[in-house]
Amino acid sequence: MRQNLARAKLIDGQPVVNGWCSLPCAYSAEVMAHQGYDTLTIDMQHGAIGYESAVAILRAISTTPTVPFARVPWHDPGLMMKLLDAGAYGLICPMVNNAAIAEQFVAACRYPPRGFRSFGPNRATLYSAAGSSAAYAAAADHEILLFAMIETRDGFANLEEILGVPGLDGVYIGPGDLSLALGAPPSMAPSEPSVVAAIASVLQAAKRHGRFAAVHTDGPATARDRFREGFGLCTLQGDVRLLADAARKQVEETRAMSR
Amino acid sequence: MRQNLARAKLIDGQPVVNGWCSLPCAYSAEVMAHQGYDTLTIDMQHGAIGYESAVAILRAISTTPTVPFARVPWHDPGLMMKLLDAGAYGLICPMVNNAAIAEQFVAACRYPPRGFRSFGPNRATLYSAAGSSAAYAAAADHEILLFAMIETRDGFANLEEILGVPGLDGVYIGPGDLSLALGAPPSMAPSEPSVVAAIASVLQAAKRHGRFAAVHTDGPATARDRFREGFGLCTLQGDVRLLADAARKQVEETRAMSR
Amino acid sequence: MRQNLARAKLIDGQPVVNGWCSLPCAYSAEVMAHQGYDTLTIDMQHGAIGYESAVAILRAISTTPTVPFARVPWHDPGLMMKLLDAGAYGLICPMVNNAAIAEQFVAACRYPPRGFRSFGPNRATLYSAAGSSAAYAAAADHEILLFAMIETRDGFANLEEILGVPGLDGVYIGPGDLSLALGAPPSMAPSEPSVVAAIASVLQAAKRHGRFAAVHTDGPATARDRFREGFGLCTLQGDVRLLADAARKQVEETRAMSR
Amino acid sequence: MRQNLARAKLIDGQPVVNGWCSLPCAYSAEVMAHQGYDTLTIDMQHGAIGYESAVAILRAISTTPTVPFARVPWHDPGLMMKLLDAGAYGLICPMVNNAAIAEQFVAACRYPPRGFRSFGPNRATLYSAAGSSAAYAAAADHEILLFAMIETRDGFANLEEILGVPGLDGVYIGPGDLSLALGAPPSMAPSEPSVVAAIASVLQAAKRHGRFAAVHTDGPATARDRFREGFGLCTLQGDVRLLADAARKQVEETRAMSR
Amino acid sequence: MRQNLARAKLIDGQPVVNGWCSLPCAYSAEVMAHQGYDTLTIDMQHGAIGYESAVAILRAISTTPTVPFARVPWHDPGLMMKLLDAGAYGLICPMVNNAAIAEQFVAACRYPPRGFRSFGPNRATLYSAAGSSAAYAAAADHEILLFAMIETRDGFANLEEILGVPGLDGVYIGPGDLSLALGAPPSMAPSEPSVVAAIASVLQAAKRHGRFAAVHTDGPATARDRFREGFGLCTLQGDVRLLADAARKQVEETRAMSR
């Protein structure tokens, strides 16, 4: 079975640089996958991406060694299983507020006896096991990474019990929602002391439990800080933001120079 | 009928800043259309865009005041008419090598008696004339801009006869192909004297004939130079290039800082 | 932030005329959006429309001042949030049987502290706030309209508690399902006394609670009656019905005349 | 091989009522196909329909006994052959200006020795011959109907030579373009004497040559008149027109009654 | 209303041969539907098929007398209702672990008073009732087949209570998951005594309760054995497996012969 290179890097303590896709477009995703990210996450929560576009993007990522992740819109076992069957090698679940949600997330993504994932890898066996579903079944629970998002008051309050759920690989901090939940304006690089403290305590708790810690950022500088703090995976700006900013900058420069 | 703002600006001597879409994605195009370009061109020649995606992108652009253009893959009257019927307000035709091709291009895009465009505006009447096909028919030939690309040895040699075709609004220089045609490496900001001279002579000829001159560039600095030289419309970098460069830059900066 | 014109009309006591889309087609929706409806609802429950077509239709509606609504297939927070992030300005939730379902519906669609909507407006910021997600966040809870459908025995029985859920803007009556639930044949203009009485009592309860009342109809005549009764928003026939009836009528007339 | 019911009716002198699809939507086409038309034409010229949507619409029509036709955007042999391979049972070719174009049209759609259609029916064998490509090959040239549009000055002038092309089944009049070509405003029920006379003379010429005559109309009344004049096939209003008119009528009636 | 031929065969004791679609492709499904299966199931659980492709496949199947079934990814009432509204004549629900899940499945798929299916058949009325939604409503609960999958430890333990749910038509065994659940390697033709015994006891229980028994197989030989054991419906290999095996066999044979 194809090894999950992101998992190997995380274990090895190397920074994992994650890209982010919100465009429902296999070509833009293929372009992203060629830019050097370790992992590329298909955002099915806030991104404009439905299931079939997600599969097309998984295929686009498979033309490169970049590791394909997906963020699901909700803790719905049906879609989680479909994404794993389509070849996702990591899932990020939003709004994990307590151990019960975390447990359902993990159980939906692991085969029996650990969980209740239904057997029928489809495209996943092409992607990872040369078409052998038996080889896939033997290794999938080991290779696939599962991250629970900590981004609500409840999730933060129940952090310890969430981290205690066996089979969960890590936590993923959404600084925007976490800020809102704590009464601060949404930010990808929050400076509110309460939010700063919350992020730090999630990181420390994750380390104490031997889990990976991941976080959304607003770009390279914040990511560097996060890696230094001890986060294993940092997400840079997504495709929509990158494209909008780059385009606007060119238009504004051109207008400024052409008056 | 909705006025073609780009045409008004060209007549008025104001710089027209053109964006470029190669992604077959209505959402990325909608993002582009909100960044301040005067016009946005759907590249059906080298871009990965088929007819139905082009229509979806025309719709996305229609959510903004940006003026929708399209570049066709070839001088095929069928597709030209379909794009106009879908609401394009400007067409760019590649590889116009002589007056016969230019004439066919113009004739396919103008109603009788000037040309042979078939009557049946469809989405175009929603976009531009509140659903009235009669209003559309009365104004379309006037509002829609037609640019012939000069980018081959033949096109350059036959420049005068091409510029003489009635109803052609302007010429559009493809510096990449023109460089190749003249034996130089392809470049969007060519410095080869032969190519520099060719571009200058196309510009002068266009002005002499009272046609607009448009050109592809590699970004704001070259665009500024082109506008100063007298070009009316300059194309900045396309969506694929903008996205790839912005993503790669973030990855490289992050890796450089996180070692 | 772009104002919700339907909300302004409802507050002002002006009739809101709602169109209905069941075809998974951005072009037919764009045609509908140009016919003068105040609002246009994408029916993801009984209509043949999945998420990505819904986004394409939201884009089509955005080419006009018509206000975009969507009806979700079920009280699934994931899809509700995705539709709001894609720019819906109103949501209609079917089969709201009790206050708990109503509360989950409202909470999924409002940001903290009122609810738990996750922060990440995407296309919504282009549509409504010139790309500023902060402006969107500040106004979204105020502008977006939420309607709970009353159409089951339970929903009717629990009407008072449903109307008491803070943040719910109104109720929407589905006369077809309500008829079935009360043992009558499904109808969009029911005459069964029990159904007539139920509709009247929902309307009165809504007014008592200061909520808007909306209802499905079978066309202009019933809509007129409903507006006179005090309903604020009436839905006319949907695209499939309009198309089928108009086509069949032409065929039958032609055959009758051409024998 | 499945019989072409429209051809049988034409031979039998029964009126063939033709519907018209401009929406790129298999569901709206399936709705249309259930309304009683004899034939349903996919308009790939002015309609917003590309090749793959056309195939989906052909499939939708195949759920009914309605006979599937397509109008191509231009006399391009590649697309003509693809549509026949996908199961079209009739093709309408626009802007047939002379015998050479008519000959190329016919030759592209008939197998050797009559023409040069390439052998490889694909979906067509499922639709018409229970999967047997040999059965299809034996009967296709006989069952498939080919109509040349007469709608330009040249086409009208060269009518006799066009009608003389062997293998052409009929002519199809586009009154809108023909009006424009003759200097009259475009109309689907023209009253300009020159256009009226032209239509009559095309009809008479077709009859003289033993060809079928078909024509676009603006609805049942004009269709009735055309059938009485001797036309074999009349096209009623298309899906976009039907939908837009029916929707606008409901909105206007509702507003008028609800003031 | 169109009769469910599969239901008639099951009642009559004739073997129902079921095909399986995992490709999100209406053309491959149309090809499958022409090969003689009694029923064809769209696998939305492990297959790579989203909602809109499922509708396109339902349309493709409707070009033949083959009866369309779908397997849903999870016991989500929203999607179940949408598939029935799109014309599915049978649903298979995975991972039915207890009577509560079975009850929710049945209730979502039956109209009041038996269940809570919302009224609004859309494409279903075209498929089965010539466009009459009243005719559809009268017969749908009777014609549509509902199968609960027994494939987990819990489902097996709670078999009796599941079979006791009124309105459930049958059980469907997933031998792969059932094997995994019982600690055996996944297999479509299991030989592990514990799995063999479990399958036999599910079959006997179904017969005792007067329910139909259905099962997945690995092809004709196992299907024959299952029919002889008393199963009423057997699923053969799916499209992906059929295509992969047939292609690989041709490549290997060619290479073996061409060395």
Add this chain to the structure above:
Amino acid sequence: MRQNLARAKLIDGQPVVNGWCSLPCAYSAEVMAHQGYDTLTIDMQHGAIGYESAVAILRAISTTPTVPFARVPWHDPGLMMKLLDAGAYGLICPMVNNAAIAEQFVAACRYPPRGFRSFGPNRATLYSAAGSSAAYAAAADHEILLFAMIETRDGFANLEEILGVPGLDGVYIGPGDLSLALGAPPSMAPSEPSVVAAIASVLQAAKRHGRFAAVHTDGPATARDRFREGFGLCTLQGDVRLLADAARKQVEETRAMSR
């Protein structure tokens, strides 16, 4: 630049086994690409595949080392260039009847000075040159294979002049059309002496001119014979045929055993 492995094998005299895709489905194509073919051809002539599906299939093939080819529907330079820009590494052009058509085919696919291919590789640079369009431009003319189909009377008669066109890599025989052209029934393994002789003479002429010879077959046995005769590339059965035959065989076997 990524090497064209098929070209290397042809030069080396190793048999090139070609697969054939007619389904407009990236998943089925990805399945095909994993079965061991050297090359996989997207059939845009008789297959049900439009441009955007072709790009999605090129992407699917890029997840494997299989070399992507496409057959175009007609000698239209626009589509040829778009397919090369999307990453095709070989093109097959149907109905090449004379040297002029062959010359246009080659010229459209080679950069100046040899041809007039327009510069703007897009996805092609991701596929083959790590994003460097300069590297692509330098090697593309060398790596990309161009095959002219000989399948008409004219093509056969003009074989020598066609083979003399510089830059053409080979000829591809379509036995079905060639049979029809010579008055024999269409067959992929023709036994008619005139067709047998024609195929042999094309092969000999190709060898004399130092061109590769390729041919369509009906499966492994015929392919073996063709390789022995000296053909370099043989096409096995396409996806539609493979799937239909495999499915029908399972249904028939099951019915035969289950009576």
